[in-house]
Amino acid sequence: MGRYIARRLLLTIPVLIGASFLIFALVYALPGDPIRALGGDRPLAPAVVAELRDEFNLDDPLPVQYVKYLGDLVQGDFGTDFRGREVIDTIEQRLPVTIRLTIVAIAIETVIGIIAGLLAGIRRNGFLDNLVLVSSTIVVAIPILVLAFVAQYVLGVKAGWFPIAGITEGWYSYLLPGLVLASGSLAYVARLTRTSVAENLRADYVRTARAKGLPNRTVITRHTLRNSLIPVVTFIGADIGTLMGGAIVTETVFNLPGIGRAVFDSVQAQEGAVVVGIVTLMVFFFIFFNLVVDVLYAVLDPRIRYD
């Protein structure tokens, strides 16, 4: 297992290099001049422009720019933006916000999704099963932008139960945005768990568990749920990677200074170093959580061995 993990971690290096180059090239290809945009309405002096262009290697061809960037990166230097702010500082400031939002969203989709899916799967075609079906269809059909505004207006402004925006109230500020962010995945987790539980309940080993005279609770939790969670864990693990990449819409509507917002703003400002730094980090998270899922897989299902 250890060797497998080591091999997988080593494999992330070429992936990260490829991904960062791709992003670098995309930022390079953006139209417009980021340095001229810095001055706003007032044009910068030609000497200043030339100096900045030189400092950020903007006049070099793409491969040269990239190699210079990579050279700094392997020394742990993420570079600076055009205003001289260290990219690593931006990440340090923004990442905790996104991590908290991700934790809240994943907790909501895991706990509510699995419980709802389990109950729906046990009583197929019952009231809760239909409720899960209908509500998850609705949630999936509504764009997250609409959902975010409705939740903000109804639960935040009208009812006053949640803070409307910002992160001034600690973890509590993340509850509503977390719920909005989780809604789509929550519906999916519930449906996935439901299908998996319904299928496993018909499995021969569940019949055996009943024939053994095990109490119903044991039959459900130990012999049905555990086996049913294997596909669900896969999905949730991949979802952590996705959510760590930031949720631009949710972060914007609820004014959370997270990493998604940071990427969005820096793409607009053509801040190459910021975009590449953050997106490469996102790619790493994505790969990392996929690895975690694969390892968890072997823990949940002893038939899977990576040796």
Added chain:
Amino acid sequence: MTNLDLSKPTSDAAPAGTPLLDVDDLRVEFRTRTGTVHAVNGVSYSLAAGETLAILGESGSGKSVSAQAIMGILETPPAVISGGGIWFEGRNVLEMSAEDQRKVRGPGISMIFQDALSSLNPVYSVGFQIGEMFRAHRGMSRKEARKRAVELMDRVRIPAAARRVDDYPHQFSGGMRQRVMIAMAIALDPRILIADEPTTALDVTVQAQVMDLLKDLQRETGMGLILITHDLGVVNEVADNVAVMYAGEIVERGTVDDVFTRPAHPYTEGLMGSVPQVEAKGGRLQPIAGQPPNLARIPSGCPFHPRCARRRLGAEAAPGRECSTDVPPLRLVVPGREAACHYSEEVLGVRAP
């Protein structure tokens, strides 16, 4: 060894010397959207301690469903036990609370299944799954239960039990997996063991070992054994009595020796004729014509009549014994033998009463 009192009418109350298990006029239906499937239609039998009763029949004859009804593990819905009673040690299982029924499963009646690989949970070690019996019914700690699991694995002759107790089902061979199932089923010394096609998925040499093991365990514990199978060879070797099922009914029963040498029902006769035999080497096997009936539309009269070589229809039939309209009851044909055929005497070659 045979305590089955075949001279009594089948629907009567428990005979003298109450049997371990008395199934009386059991009926099971599956109610689905497309109609009702009559899987078990009035099956009665009893089982004494130490007795081996084979229930013989094709797939879909209701043999497994009736066993699952006894175990209380039918999925309801769609299954409905629509009539009859199941008396275990004098108590009607069907009238027990769910919790009392659960307590019978394991220490009272236990069951092993055909496919041990799919019947064992792939994500738990075999020791854990065997140990669960002690934890659920005896309140033992996990550690104690594991110790008992090793003892049981030894008892069912799994080599190196102590080393293999933490292995998972997929790490065992088919025969060893079935031994694990057996170890689990006998963990609490059940009074009755129901074996639902225990050897069908195994190769022949392993089949014999597993059957030997079951017989040895039965001798040690005196448990009653219900052997559900379509394998005539297995029945012949290990069973005392046999009940032949067709379309959810018992069509013939008696001691294995009697039934196998001189069948009294045309279906049993057909089964015997379709088995290769050393004496008849070179001859043609005689398959039973046609297909088993659709249990949603069981033929009128005798359910076997569309396939029966001896059927009598219309004017050929004796009064009240027309095969397509008159249902033949399970009746005593000769002492110790019951069959559900209007013309059993003819099949047996004895004079009608």
